[in-house]
Amino acid sequence: MGVAAIAESGGTRVAAVMSAIRQRIANRSLTPGSKLPSVRAFAATMQVSTSTVVDAYERLVAEGVIASRPGSGFYVSGQVVPLALAEIGPRLDRAVDPLWVSRQSLESSDAALKPGCGWLPPSWMPEAALRKGLRALARAEDAALTDYGTPLGFPPLRQLIARRMMERGIEASPDGIMLAESDTQAIDLLCRFFLETGDTVLVDDPCYFNFHALLRAHRAKIVSVPYTPTGPDIEAFARVVAEHRPRLYITNSAIHNPTGAVLSPVVAHRVLKLADQFDLTIVEDDIFADFELTPAPRLAAFDGLSRVVHIGSFSKTLSASARCGFITARREWIEGLVDLKIATAFGGGRLSAELVYNVLRDGGYRKHMETLRARLSRAMAETGSRLRKLGIEPWLEPQSGMFLWGRLPAGLDAADIAREALADNVVLAPGNAFSLSQSAQEFMRFNVSQCLDDRVFQTLGRAIAKRT
Amino acid sequence: MGVAAIAESGGTRVAAVMSAIRQRIANRSLTPGSKLPSVRAFAATMQVSTSTVVDAYERLVAEGVIASRPGSGFYVSGQVVPLALAEIGPRLDRAVDPLWVSRQSLESSDAALKPGCGWLPPSWMPEAALRKGLRALARAEDAALTDYGTPLGFPPLRQLIARRMMERGIEASPDGIMLAESDTQAIDLLCRFFLETGDTVLVDDPCYFNFHALLRAHRAKIVSVPYTPTGPDIEAFARVVAEHRPRLYITNSAIHNPTGAVLSPVVAHRVLKLADQFDLTIVEDDIFADFELTPAPRLAAFDGLSRVVHIGSFSKTLSASARCGFITARREWIEGLVDLKIATAFGGGRLSAELVYNVLRDGGYRKHMETLRARLSRAMAETGSRLRKLGIEPWLEPQSGMFLWGRLPAGLDAADIAREALADNVVLAPGNAFSLSQSAQEFMRFNVSQCLDDRVFQTLGRAIAKRT
Numbered sequence: 001m002g003v004a005a006i007a008e009s010g011g012t013r014v015a016a017v018m019s020a021i022r023q024r025i026a027n028r029s030l031t032p033g034s035k036l037p038s039v040r041a042f043a044a045t046m047q048v049s050t051s052t053v054v055d056a057y058e059r060l061v062a063e064g065v066i067a068s069r070p071g072s073g074f075y076v077s078g079q080v081v082p083l084a085l086a087e088i089g090p091r092l093d094r095a096v097d098p099l100w101v102s103r104q105s106l107e108s109s110d111a112a113l114k115p116g117c118g119w120l121p122p123s124w125m126p127e128a129a130l131r132k133g134l135r136a137l138a139r140a141e142d143a144a145l146t147d148y149g150t151p152l153g154f155p156p157l158r159q160l161i162a163r164r165m166m167e168r169g170i171e172a173s174p175d176g177i178m179l180a181e182s183d184t185q186a187i188d189l190l191c192r193f194f195l196e197t198g199d200t201v202l203v204d205d206p207c208y209f210n211f212h213a214l215l216r217a218h219r220a221k222i223v224s225v226p227y228t229p230t231g232p233d234i235e236a237f238a239r240v241v242a243e244h245r246p247r248l249y250i251t252n253s254a255i256h257n258p259t260g261a262v263l264s265p266v267v268a269h270r271v272l273k274l275a276d277q278f279d280l281t282i283v284e285d286d287i288f289a290d291f292e293l294t295p296a297p298r299l300a301a302f303d304g305l306s307r308v309v310h311i312g313s314f315s316k317t318l319s320a321s322a323r324c325g326f327i328t329a330r331r332e333w334i335e336g337l338v339d340l341k342i343a344t345a346f347g348g349g350r351l352s353a354e355l356v357y358n359v360l361r362d363g364g365y366r367k368h369m370e371t372l373r374a375r376l377s378r379a380m381a382e383t384g385s386r387l388r389k390l391g392i393e394p395w396l397e398p399q400s401g402m403f404l405w406g407r408l409p410a411g412l413d414a415a416d417i418a419r420e421a422l423a424d425n426v427v428l429a430p431g432n433a434f435s436l437s438q439s440a441q442e443f444m445r446f447n448v449s450q451c452l453d454d455r456v457f458q459t460l461g462r463a464i465a466k467r468t
Numbered sequence: 469m470g471v472a473a474i475a476e477s478g479g480t481r482v483a484a485v486m487s488a489i490r491q492r493i494a495n496r497s498l499t500p501g502s503k504l505p506s507v508r509a510f511a512a513t514m515q516v517s518t519s520t521v522v523d524a525y526e527r528l529v530a531e532g533v534i535a536s537r538p539g540s541g542f543y544v545s546g547q548v549v550p551l552a553l554a555e556i557g558p559r560l561d562r563a564v565d566p567l568w569v570s571r572q573s574l575e576s577s578d579a580a581l582k583p584g585c586g587w588l589p590p591s592w593m594p595e596a597a598l599r600k601g602l603r604a605l606a607r608a609e610d611a612a613l614t615d616y617g618t619p620l621g622f623p624p625l626r627q628l629i630a631r632r633m634m635e636r637g638i639e640a641s642p643d644g645i646m647l648a649e650s651d652t653q654a655i656d657l658l659c660r661f662f663l664e665t666g667d668t669v670l671v672d673d674p675c676y677f678n679f680h681a682l683l684r685a686h687r688a689k690i691v692s693v694p695y696t697p698t699g700p701d702i703e704a705f706a707r708v709v710a711e712h713r714p715r716l717y718i719t720n721s722a723i724h725n726p727t728g729a730v731l732s733p734v735v736a737h738r739v740l741k742l743a744d745q746f747d748l749t750i751v752e753d754d755i756f757a758d759f760e761l762t763p764a765p766r767l768a769a770f771d772g773l774s775r776v777v778h779i780g781s782f783s784k785t786l787s788a789s790a791r792c793g794f795i796t797a798r799r800e801w802i803e804g805l806v807d808l809k810i811a812t813a814f815g816g817g818r819l820s821a822e823l824v825y826n827v828l829r830d831g832g833y834r835k836h837m838e839t840l841r842a843r844l845s846r847a848m849a850e851t852g853s854r855l856r857k858l859g860i861e862p863w864l865e866p867q868s869g870m871f872l873w874g875r876l877p878a879g880l881d882a883a884d885i886a887r888e889a890l891a892d893n894v895v896l897a898p899g900n901a902f903s904l905s906q907s908a909q910e911f912m913r914f915n916v917s918q919c920l921d922d923r924v925f926q927t928l929g930r931a932i933a934k935r936t
Binding site: 084085099102107119122127130131134138139143146148150181182184188192193214343346347350351352354 | 600685
C-alpha cells in the first residue's frame with residue numbers, strides 16, 4: 001500500500017512517517033543508537049513534505065522512541081526495543097496478517113463459528129479413545145507421570161510412527177525419528193538447524209499461513225512459487241531456485257493446505273531433481289496424512305530421506321491439546337536436532353507422547369479415522385454445493401482432507417468479507433493470509449467440518465450481497 | 469587446550485587441523501563457498517608444519533567438506549552444513565559440556581543412579597494427585613481434550629499463578645501472564661524476543677548449565693560474574709555490565725542453581741540500580757520457588773515488573789512429564805511474546821495446563837509440598853554429612869532446595885571423578901559444566917534427593933581414593 005493511499009490528510013501522513021520509523025526499529029534496520037535518515041532524505045523517500053517528517057520525528061521524541069542531538073540529528077533511543085513480529089515484513093491488512101488470523105481463531109469464544117480455522121470441532125475428535133487413554137495413564141508407572149522425556153522421545157511411539165511411515169513408503173527407523181512438542185515446533189527446530197539470519201526459504205503460494213509468521217520469527221527471506229493442482233508450478237520453481245538459491249523448501253505434499261491439492265509423481269520427481277541440482281533441503285510437512293483416502297506420493301519416499309526431512313503430528317486427527325509431533329531425517333541431522341531440542345526445550349515431556357501412544361495402539365483409532373474420512377467426504381460435498389449456490393467456486397474438488405479453497409464472485413475482496421463476518425462472530429480465512437504474493441484476494445479457505453451450521457452461509461450470503 | 473597438547477603424533481596433528489576447520493564451518497565463521505586460510509597461514513596459526521595442513525585439507529576434500537580449485541586454493545563446499553550446537557563455543561571436555569551432561573541425565577536407564585541430575589525421583593513427586601488429576605481430565609469437556617490452547621493459555625491457571633505471585637510480593641495480573649510449554653521454552657521465547665545475533669548475555673558463574681547451551685543456540689555472546697552466597701558479586705557485576713553492555717541478565721534469585729544460595733535484599737537493590745543505569749533487562753527464573761522454607765527477595769517484586777521478567781514452571785515439584793511454564797512481564801512485552809509463541813509453537817496445548825491446574829487447586833498439593841520440604845531438609849543434612857566424610861565440603865549450607873554445591877578434596881578434578889563414576893552407572897554433575905569461566909573444576913553439584921543410595925557414596929569414595 002503506497003503512502004499516498006494511507007496519507008489522505010496531514011495527520012495520517014505524520015502517522016505514516018511515524019509508523020515507517022517504528023517498523024524500521026522493529027525489524028532492526030534501525031538499531032538503538034543508530035542515526036535516523038535526515039529530514040530531507042526521509043521526506044523524499046516517503047513523498048511527503050519536510051514539515052511532516054519534522055512533526056513525526058518530534059512526536060517520536062516525545063514518546064521516547066528517538067532522541068534529538070542538537071546539531072547532529074535524530075537517533076534511535078538506547079532503550080529496549082524487543083522484536084515485534086507483527087511489524088517485520090510487509091504491513092498487511094489486519095484481516096490477512098497471518099498472526100492476526102491465528103489469534104482470531106485461537107482466541108474467539110466457543111460460541112463463534114470458525115469455518116476459517118484449521119482444526120476439527122471437538123465432537124469430531126476421538127474423545128472416547130482419549131478419555132480411555134487418560135484413564136490408562138492414570139494407572140501408569142510413576143516415571144510416566146513425572147519424568148522428562150528421553151532425548152529422542154518415548155520409544156514405543158517412535159516404533160509405531162516408523163511402522164506407519166513404512167505404509168507410506170518412507171523407510172525410517174525408530175532411531176531416525178525424534179519426537180517434538182508439535183508439528184510447528186518441529187519446523188521451528190529445523191529452521192534453527194538449517195537457517196542463518198537472512199537465508200532464503202521457499203514456500204508455496206498459497207501455503208499454510210503460519211509458515212509466514214514462523215519464517216518472520218527466523219528473519220528469513222521468503223520467496224514463493226504458485227501451487228497448481230499437481231504440486232508447485234515446476235517452471236516457476238526452477239526459475240525461483242536458480243535465482244534466489246533458497247536454503248529450504250517447506251511444503252505439504254499429501255494434502256496441501258489450503259488448496260487440498262495432491263502432488264503428482266511427475267512433479268515430485270522434478271522437484272527432487274531441482275533440489276539436487278541447487279542443493280536445496282526440503283521440509284515435507286505431512287500433518288494431514290491420516291485424512292488421505294488413497295496414498296499420494298511423498299517426497300521423502302522418492303528421495304529416501306536424503307535431502308527431504310519429513311515431519312508430522314497428531315494434532316489434526318487425535319488431539320491438539322496433547323502436543324506431540326515428530327521429525328524423520330538423516331541420522332546425523334537427528335543428532336544435531338536432539339541437541340537443539342534439549343537446549344531450547346530440555347527434552348520435552350512424556351505425558352503427551354504416552355497418551356498419543358495409548359490412543360494410537362488402540363484398534364479404535366483406525367475405526368475412528370474411517371468414520372472421520374467418510375464424514376469429511378460428506379461435509380466436503382455439502383459445503384461445495386452450498387458455496388456454489390452463493391457463487392463461490394471451489395478451485396478444485398479435494399480428494400480428501402478438511403479444506404476447500406473457494407473463489408469468491410468476481411470483484412469481491414475476501415478480506416472485506418472476513419471483516420464483515422467477524423462482526424457476526426464468524427471467523428473466516430481470507431486468501432491473502434496464505435499468499436506471499438498477495439495474489440489470492442478472491443480466495444477463501446473453508447474448513448468443511450466447521451461449515452455445518454446454516455449461520456455460516458447466512459453470514460456469507462449477507463456479506464456478499466452487501467458488496468455486489 | 470593447546471594444539472601441542474592434543475597433537476602428540478603426526479596423525480593427531482592432522483586430526484586437530486581437520487577438527488579446527490570443521491569447527492569453523494560449524495560455528496559459521498567459514499560459510500559455504502568461502503575460502504579457507506592458506507596452507508602456510510593456517511600452519512602458522514596451528515603451530516604445525518605445512519605438510520600437516522596439506523594432509524588435513526586433502527582429507528577434508530576426500531570427505532567432501534571442502535573443495536580444491538587448482539591455482540586458487542581451498543573452499544568450503546556448497547553443501548548443506550547445518551548448525552552443530554556442540555561445536556559452537558569453546559571445545560570442552562565431554563564430561564563438562566552442558567549438552568553432554570543433559571543427555572547423560574536424560575538418556576541413562578532407570579537403573580542408573582543420578583545424583584547429578586536436576587530433578588526429584590518419581591517416588592517423591594505427587595503421583596497420587598497426578599493420577600487423580602488425570603482421572604478428572606478423563607471426565608472433562610471435549611474441548612479440553614482436543615483443542616489448542618488460547619494465546620495466553622488456560623485462564624484459571626493464570627489466575628492461580630497470579631495469586632501465588634502475590635504471596636511472593638509480585639503484582640501480576642492474569643492478563644500479564646502467558647503460559648509456555650516449559651521454563652526452558654519461556655527463556656527461549658525471551659531470547660528470541662530480546663536478542664539479536666551477537667548480542668551479549670550475562671549469567672552467573674556458576675549457573676544452570678543448560679543456560680549455556682540455550683544461549684549457544686541463539687549464538688549470543690556469554691559473559692559471567694561470580695556468584696556469592698548473597699547473589700552475584702556486585703563489584704564484578706558493575707564492571708562486566710559497564711564493559712560488555714549485556715542485553716539480558718539471566719539468573720535464579722530465590723534458590724540459586726547450582727549453589728543453593730539466596731539473593732540478599734541489598735544485592736537485589738544494587739543489581740536493579742545497575743540494570744537501570746545500563747538499561748539491562750533481567751530474566752528471573754524462579755523454577756525452585758515452591759521449595760523455599762522462608763520467602764527470599766525477588767527481583768520482580770523489588771522492580772515491579774518494569775525491567776524484570778519473571779518466569780517459572782511446575783516441572784520440579786509437580787511433573788516434568790506434563791510440560792507447563794509461565795512468563796510474567798510488562799503487558800506490551802506479553803503481547804509480542806504471544807505472537808512469537810503462536811508463530812513458533814502455535815499456541816501450545818491445553819492438556820498439561822488443565823492437569824497442572826487440577827493438581828494445584830487440590831488441597832493435597834500444599835500438603836505434598838510441606839512433606840517434600842521436610843524430606844529435602846533431612847536429605848540435605850544427611851548428604852552433607854556423608855559428603856564431609858569423603859572430604860567433600862559444602863560451599864554453603866543451603867536453606868532449602870535439592871542442590872548442594874560441594875568442593876572436592878584439593879587437587880581433584882570433578883570431570884575425572886564424573887567419568888570414573890559413569891563407568892559404575894552413576895551420573896554426576898562436575899562443576900565446570902556450570903561454569904563459563906571453567907573455574908569450578910573442584911566443585912560438583914549434588915542433588916540430595918538422588919543421594920540416598922549407599923552406592924553413590926561408595927562410587928564417589930572409590931573414585932576419590934583412586935586419585936589421591
